[in-house]
Amino acid sequence: MKKLFLFMVTLLTTTAMLFAQVRVSGTVTDEDGEGLPGVSIVQVGTTVGTTTDLSGNYTLNVTDANAVLRFTFVGMTTVEQPLNGRSTVNVVLQSESIGLEEVVVTALGIARERKTLTYASQQVSSAEITRARDINFMSSLAGKASGLEIKKAASGAGGSTRTVLRGSKSLSGLSEPLYVIDGVPMVNRTGSQAGMWGGVDEGDGLSQINQEDIESISVLKGSNAAVLYGSQGANGVVIINTKKGKAGTTDISINxxxxxxxxxxxxxxxxxxxxxxxxxxxxxxxxxxxxxxxxxxxxxxxxxxxxxx
Known part of the structure; x- marks a missing residue:
């Protein structure tokens, strides 16, 4: 009699568990409609889960008809779908754009992750340049890049600047680094110097660049960093990247x-x-x-x- 009673209790418990489970199936695809294999599917709040097969199909027994399923896949955005009593749930996962952190534009405009570089480099964003404005944007770089010494001429507003990277390297005073703007090397010439007949500081070429047009500035230090620019980069290289147009967005700023x-x-x-x-x-x-x-x-x-x- 006791064995019969235990058998009946076990049977009723198993039946209740079977009735509590809901079978859900579906297909997970990408933006092009291709099935995604290996997508992780988990019922939120539980350990119940499964993965999709080679065709992106899955089958899962959940404990609640109104449960929420979470779909995750590497490189795709995570999606949560409530069942709401449905037994078939098809999901399309969108590609997730993952930006590289600390990307540095090196010689010839090649963008590389900073931790992969074997030489000293530093990047300054446009926000740091325009935070404390000056007529010549090079004056705004003072104190923002290590080893970069900027001397402003005493000729007044709009005067030229003298930039020295990691100390003077020439007795003649020609220690200016090479400037590269969007891949084009530029020699920063200054105005006439004071002499017997006087002199006027007409500014330098860099003072003609609008600060609002600058996206970022990369400072390449040492011979290894500037080796692709030859002898012109012996004093270091300052790479200036300007802003580019972006599809679908319109930005207007006035200063x-x-x-x-x-x-x-x-x-x-x-x-x-x-x-x-x-x-x-x-x-x-x-x-x-x-x-x-x-x-x-x-x-x-x-x-x-x-x-x-």
Whole structure:
């Protein structure tokens, strides 16, 4: 009698479990309609799961007719589908675009992951360049790349800059790195220098580049990094990548800024002169005479630049 009772209890329990399971089947495909083998399918909140076969078909017994199934596959977006009493669930998985982190544009415009490089390099994004704006965007790189020394000329707003990467390498002062803009090498020439007849700093070529057009700047340090540019890259290479158009998106940005520069403090100089009678080559005494200091102030004229981009 006891054995019969245990048999009946076991039979009823098994029947209840069978009635509690719901059989679900379907096919998992990609965007082109091809079946995806090896897709993981799991009932959310449980350990019940299965995988698709070579044709992308699957069959799964779930414990609830309103359960939620999670479909996961490498390189595809994860999809969760509620059953809502359905016994057939077909799913299409979309490709997931995975961006490489810390990608550096190297010589000849080749993009490589930073951890695979065997030489020192550094990349500066456009957000860091435009955060503290300057007429010459090279001045905005100060302190943002290690080993990059930027000296701004004392010629006022819009003046040229001198860039030295990892110290001076020439006694003549020609230590500027090579600049490459979208794969095209560029020599950064400055304006005329001060001399007997005066000189005007007309700025350099880099000051003509709009900061808003720059996508990123890669600084290649050392001979190994710039070997593809030959002797021109002996002082290092600064690669400038500009923004490109993107299909389906329209972005408009407007920026306006004005920079004023004036002398903060004039040096204290002597403006009164005179001569005594026994001075060398002096015919007689000369009273004190005052020289106007206005010519000094005229020399240091205030400068300003209005930039609209």
């Amino acid at each position: 306006s800024g004005t920079i004023f520069e004036s002398v903060l403090l004039y040096p204290e100089l002597q403006y009164k002169y005179g001569a005594i009678g026994n001075a060398k080559e002096s015919w007689s005494t000369t009273p004190l005479s005052n020289y106007d200091d206005q010519f000094v102030k005229d020399f240091f004229q205030g400068g300003y630049n209005l930039v609209n981009s």
